[in-house]
Amino acid sequence: MDAPDKPDSPIGSADNVLRLIAAFEQHDKLRVADVSRMLGVARSTAHRLLRVLVAHGFASQDELSKAYIVGPSLLRLAVSISRGLDLTTVAAPVMAELVDELGETVHLAVLQGPEVFFLESIETPKPLRVGARAGHLRPAYATATGRVLLSELSDEELQAHLPSVLSALTRRTVTDREELASVLATARRQGYAWSLGESEEDVASVAVPVRNASGRIAAALAAAAPPSRLGEEDVASIAAKLTFGATRISSLLL
Secondary structure (H helix, E strand, O other), rough: OOOOOOOOHHHHHHHHHHHHHHOOOOOOOOOOHHHHHOOOOOOHHHHHHOOOOOOOOOOEEEEOOOOEEEEEEHHHHHHHHHHOOOHHHHHHHHHHHHHHHHHOOOEEEEEEEEEEEEEEEOOOOOOOOOOOOOEEEEEEHHHHHHHHHHOOOHHHHHHHHHOOOOOOOOOOOOHHHHHHHHHHHHHHHHHHHEEEEEOOOOOOOEEEEEEOOOOOEEEEEEEEEOOOOOOHHHHHHHHHEEEEHHHHHHHHHO
């Protein structure tokens, strides 16, 4: 049984919260038992500290494992602090060139639990366009960016990044796990993925991987457009242009 909680001083509580945030540097996931042991506090206190982080967006609870992972607010803070050297800064000039070349909005995203987190977006100036998604989260299984990021995961890793139920976001969303596995296999084989009105009815997108120095997928680079301007017949040519841009970004990360 947990030891009874003792009243915490404001300084002690702040110290524990900061130590807990710092722990995410070394751990992809934290459970209540881990935090209790790490901070030397009762499980009830550890749970309360984690819920404080969740309430402010600094942590999220993984639906499948119930463990806690880095949340969107902490990701945004990390991105903001590291603007001078991070992936976003390296990618932005290439993304701007792709917007000019493709005439569509371009996104850069990373995997965050069962969702994709959009690090950066550069909008096309066209009046009818897909808006910026920077700072937003979307379900990975239904997006082109997410499918690219999921495509090379092991079966065990993949299950950790999928919700227990694949909900239909639109009438076109793939909700069958076997069908999704086939979609991911195709993305892995072809080197790109697409989503045509599956995450949002009025959004079509194509995404390719951006790889780090070790060859692993570090992010997804995507073009997004209204379905009237991006049909299945356009996917391969857009993917080729995105792949060239992603290769340039990867070379700058080496």
